[in-house]
Amino acid sequence: MGVTEAAQIPKQRGEQLLDSAVRYAEERHWDVFPGTWLEAVEGAERCSCGAADCAAPGAHPARPDWATQATGSAVAARRIWGKQPKASILLPTGRTFDVLDVPESAGFLALARMERMELTLGPVTCTPDRRMMFFVLPGAAAKVPDLVRKLGWVPSSLDLVARGEGHYVAAPPTRVGGSGAVQWARRPTPANRWLPDAEELISPLAYACGREAAAARARRS
Incomplete structure (x- = not known):
């Protein structure tokens, strides 16, 4: 039972991120874009960017062109977080x-x-x-x-x-x-x-x- 619950946590987390990103775009008309996320590496959480000394682990742009990547479309947000369910939600x-x-x-x-x-x-x-x-x-x-x-x-x-x-x-x-x-x-x-x-x-x-x-x-x- 414990294993099943642990396995569900990332999925629930991803759904929460997706729903929030869509809501920000749909209800507030805020632009959103996906950032990095936290990954478990050898028992510790590391940023998906791979840098051991990352200044903002799990919460910075994943690409240099983040400003053009940002979208105010709820449909686009659903598609982005559907593909990257663990990505952080960043607002320009x-x-x-x-x-x-x-x-x-x-x-x-x-x-x-x-x-x-x-x-x-x-x-x-x-x-x-x-x-x-x-x-x-x-x-x-x-x-x-x-x-x-x-x-x-x-x-x-x-x-x-x-x-x-x-x-x-x-x-x-x-x-x-x-x-x-x-x-x-x-x-x-x-x-x-x-x-x-x-x-x-x-x-x-x-x-x-x-x-x-x-x-x-x-x-x-």
Whole structure:
């Protein structure tokens, strides 16, 4: 019985990835493309790219032309993941959304403040390496540095990264390394189909990242 259950797990995992990729394309009109995946090698999980020192095991583009490979077609997504059921789901930024990427601790602090302020939020992910990704309207990457400066912060002093054209993020339920899967902190729903502008979220995010930076400096001193 245990053997049968173990044999079913990869199939169930593949179905979950396929269904999620199709749903992102069909319901959200997000472009998706397949990335690498994790494979069991000599009792350990390795990235399918084969590099022992891979920086993002199981969650990076498998091909250099990933930007042109991305598709918003649910039919194409079903075909791609039907052929590559273990492939990670990667979403290109700079198209239907950009992403504001912050440390998880700062992200949860900002999220609580945003909810108190009753701000409109888009989807938000948590990654296994303890980062949070806030989905915002495209164009954020170009204007975030100036928005941060206007709030009185030096952009390089904050661990706040805006990901736009030429970048991508891993989508749930993609697994990264041996540390777990990307998860939704705020799921995509009909209510958050309209994404906020970066200007609406930047103040609480910059404040939370500033607190994180100050706490880190205090720990070092």
